[in-house]
Amino acid sequence: MASNVRRSEDVGGMGESYFRLLAKDAQLVVNNSSDDQAGWDFEVEDSSPLAINYSNQSRPVYRIQVKATMGDSVSVPMSFSSLLSLIQYGGPAFVFLIKFGASLVPETIRVVHIDQKKTMEILAALRKRELSNESIKLNKSKYSLRFDIDGQLSTLSGSILRQSLERAIGKSYLNYLKEKAKWLERIEVESDLLHANILFEKEADLQAMAECMLGYETPFNISSVIYKAPLGIPDQVPVHSGIFSSTTIWPSLDKLPRGLVRLRTSSYGCVYEFKASFYSVPSSLPKKFAAARIKTAIFDIVYRYENQRLDLRVSDLFSENYCASIAELRGFIKYFGEAAENKKTFVEFAMADQKGNSKPLQLFLETSATIPDEEYEPISLVAERLFLSLSSLGMANELMRPVDVFDLQRTGFLSHVGNDYNPPFSFEFSGDIELGVLNPDVAVFNFHVKLEKKTLICFAAFYGSVHELSTKRLRGDFFRSEYLGEIIVSDGENIEEAINSYGGLLKTKLSKKGFVVI
Known part of the structure; x- marks a missing residue:
């Protein structure tokens, strides 16, 4: 009398035979493993010459382990040594589970692709087994490999088998190999964490x-x-x-999200835009410390989640080592001119995603002006003059020192350029010239602005009278002024020679008009 009980090796042999039949139906070449201890049963490749992609000489080779069962279990025990052989294979690797019915007819086939996710699950289980102080022998210690319902083949046919293999590797076999090599390398790095x-x-x-x-x-x-x-x-x-x-610690600056901050003081007001970086406190810290910082070259906006407070912090604009572009600096000055008369600011932060799109976040900010009222007007005029000069040279986004705008002792005269003065505009200045019998009625001044790897030099003429107060100390009483232009001097060039050369041309032009120029 025949027995319905089958030995596991018999069922396993049935599974391998049936898989080979399906593979041939799919026009796949099935190569048996030459070693029973290799951890895999077959290497499968396409038999058709059309499978070769001549642009990259790729010919998919799949490594397969076949398991068979007559029960309802959706998991099978596999040794860690077998699983590691599939993981370490440079190409795509799969485990197939074929279920046979009581009459020895195949009923279902499930497949597990040994991809990055499944690999991490297996290695994590092995790592935990190691920490349990168990004596581990990779060829004896077992792992229960689970086959999910979505891994079941829809029909028992060669074409569906082929589709399941091809779907796993995508359009390019070589790209699959490259990606697998990358994540295997990442896992190797993580082994030293x-x-x-x-x-x-x-x-x-x-x-x-x-x-x-x-x-x-x-x-x-x-x-x-x-x-x-x-x-x-x-x-x-x-x-x-x-x-x-x-x-102390410091965030990795090259990995910070980038974006733009836009400020305006009313719903329909002028928008001022600034490049920004986004900092945040990790969620792993307690919520009471949660905060975010939007940093621009000129100011920061800090939001504290605990008290829902939004603060604007202006950078040290008088620092000799601090830099920003004149375009952003001019916009910031104009913004504060408006903010002095408004209680709220509309803040919009647009952080670019990986596709370059923007996802704006809108907030409201309580503000107050930080520039003294009596200094705002001359500072605004200086910024406007420098912005126009640098824009004409296509350099409005070059970095400069804001101190060259905010320190009116250095830059104040630029705020007066292009005006008529009544009463006269008077100030003292130094000069390496003895007036003698000269009666100068024009003085040409220059002003330096340090940029990245170059210097902007602005020239202006003041018309009036100049008197000698003492050796190398002069006083001017001027009734009007005129902006004459600017030059750029690269680092390494002689600035004094450039000033004397261009300044000499300007003075010659004025002399030809009948002025006595110093």
């Missing part, structure tokens, strides 16, 4: 760390316990335990 438990002395240190994540370098005291953590799963015994010490 370290895990650190950071201890803070007090809450103020945690607050200081949050400030560092916003880009404000603030020292804080911490101690750390470091573990080896392959795949992000730490060992139980640390490799290092430290003592409390002062440190």
Whole structure:
């Protein structure tokens, strides 16, 4: 009497035979493994010469492990050594589960693609098994590989088998190989990861760390316990335990999201636009420290989630080492001129996504002017003059020092250029000239603005009278002024020679008009 009980090796042989039949129906060449311990049963490739892509000489080769069952289980035990052989194969690898019915007729076929996600699941299980202090032998220790319902072939046919293989690798076999090599390399890097438990002395240190994540370098005291953590799963015994010490951190600037900040003081007001970077406190820190910072070259907007407070912080515009473009600086000055008379500012931050599109976020900000009223007008005029000069040269977005605009002791005369004066505009200045019998009625001045790798030199003529007060000290009483133009001098060139050359031409033109020029 025949028995309905089948040995596992018999069922396995039936599964391999049936898979080979389906592969031939799909016009696939099936090559058997030459070693029973290899961890895979077949290497499958296309038998048709049309399968070769002559543009990149790619010919897909799939590595296959076949499992068979007569039960209803949707998982099979596999040794870690077999699974690692599929993972480490440079091409696409699959495990097929063929279910046979009581009459030994195949009923369903399920497939698992050993892709990056499945690989991480297997390696994480192996890592946890290692930490359980079990004695692991890769060829003996088993992993339960699960076959999901969406991995079931719709029909038992060669064409559907082929489709399941081709769908997994996409349009280009070589691209698949490159991507698999990349994620295998990433996994190798992750095998050397370290895990650190950071201890803070007090809450103020945690607050200081949050400030560092916003880009404000603030020292804080911490101690750390470091573990080896392959795949992000730490060992139980640390490799290092430290003592409390002062440190600081800094966000990776090249990885910060970029975007634009737009400010306006009314719904229909003029919009002022600034390039910006976006900082934020990681969600891993307690919510009370949650904050975000929108940083431009001239100002920051900081939002504190706990108290829902939005603050605008102006940078140290008088710093000798601080730089911004005149286009943004001019817009910022104009914005504050309007903000002095308005209680609210409309803030829009548009952060570019990977496709270059913008997703604007709109907020309202309470503002107050930070530029003294008596200085706003001359500062605005200086910024406008420099903006017009640099724009005419196509250099409005070149970086410069804002101090050259805000320090009126240096730049004040530019705010007067192009005006008539009644009463006369009078000021003292130094000069390497003895007037003697000269009675000058025009003085030509120049002003330097340092840019990136070059210097802008502006020239202006003041008309009136000049008197000698003492050696190298003069006084001018002027009734009008005129902007004469500008030159650019690259770093490495002699600035004084450039000034004397261009300034000499300007003075010659004025002399020909009958003026006595110094």
